[in-house]
Amino acid sequence: MAVPLIMQNIIVFDFGGVLFDWNPDYLYRELIANDAERAFFLEQVCNPAWNIEQDRGRSFAEAIAIKSAEFPHYAEQIAAFYQRWPETLRGLLPEGMALYERLKAAGYPIFGLTNWSAETFPYAWEKYPFLHEIQNIVVSGHEKVIKPDPAIYHIMYQRICAHYPDTLAEQIIFIDDSALNAEGARQVGWHGIHHRSAEQTEQTLLAMGLSF
CATH class of the missing domain: 3.40.50.1000 (HAD superfamily/HAD-like)
Incomplete structure (x- = not known):
């Protein structure tokens, strides 16, 4: 009413x-130990431009498939973005x-x-x-x-x-x-x-x- x-x-x-305290780096510190490699991954692979399309409504299944085809050697880490997403959210x-x-x-x-x-x-x-x-x-x-x-x-x-x-x-x-x-x-x-x-x-x- x-x-x-x-x-x-x-x-x-x-x-x-x-x-909310959200940052993919919280998860990828665990998955990619090397600082330079992790920076590359978050800037070129699972980067903000890729993630914002999920915010726009694209499914994670489609998003992961697209990036895994582009970077097959990172397929496991790409899939983790959704599978382990709660680890990117540290709290309030x-x-x-x-x-x-x-x-x-x-x-x-x-x-x-x-x-x-x-x-x-x-x-x-x-x-x-x-x-x-x-x-x-x-x-x-x-x-x-x-x-x-x-x-x-x-x-x-x-x-x-x-x-x-x-x-x-x-x-x-x-x-x-x-x-x-x-x-x-x-x-x-x-x-x-x-x-x-x-x-x-x-x-x-x-x-x-x-x-x-």
């Missing part, structure tokens, strides 16, 4: 790098979570907008109950579109309006550790904060007039 918007602003959190970032908790306690409506594979997000949903407190979460892998495509911000806006029909774009504050994604939010009329640290983001929010 739609309810009136009580607070002036709505907070939308990105997850990785803001609330305490400072980011403290900021989240303070904003939630102050009564600000909180939503989530994340570039995340539909195949791995269920792990986080099961292991991290705080996600169930968030009013709505847009997962790129479910929507087949990733930040900073304007379409995914519009999807999030529609979800927000389902809860708070009178929301204006300028009421929405988006916190993301990617400068590109924060700028994408600004392009659709939101306030985009490039999250470099919880302290800096807090100071930005306070300067904007939020009270928490």
Whole structure:
């Protein structure tokens, strides 16, 4: 049931790098001991450009097949990206979570907008109950579109309006550790904060007039 918007602003959190400590290096330190080889693997094989396509909705089966054909000698390590994916997620970032908790306690409506594979997000949903407190979460892998495509911000806006029909774009504050994604939010009329640290983001929010 739609309810009136009580607070002036709505907070939308990105997850990785803001609330979650995710890094493939955590896994590949165990699989590839040599620093130079591991750097090559994460820059040229299972690299961000490859991984973001899973966030866009490509299946891991297809992704692994593509890379294994290109780098057959790394087939085992490529397959591990999905098979041992939980080892890439170290846990929560305490400072980011403290900021989240303070904003939630102050009564600000909180939503989530994340570039995340539909195949791995269920792990986080099961292991991290705080996600169930968030009013709505847009997962790129479910929507087949990733930040900073304007379409995914519009999807999030529609979800927000389902809860708070009178929301204006300028009421929405988006916190993301990617400068590109924060700028994408600004392009659709939101306030985009490039999250470099919880302290800096807090100071930005306070300067904007939020009270928490």
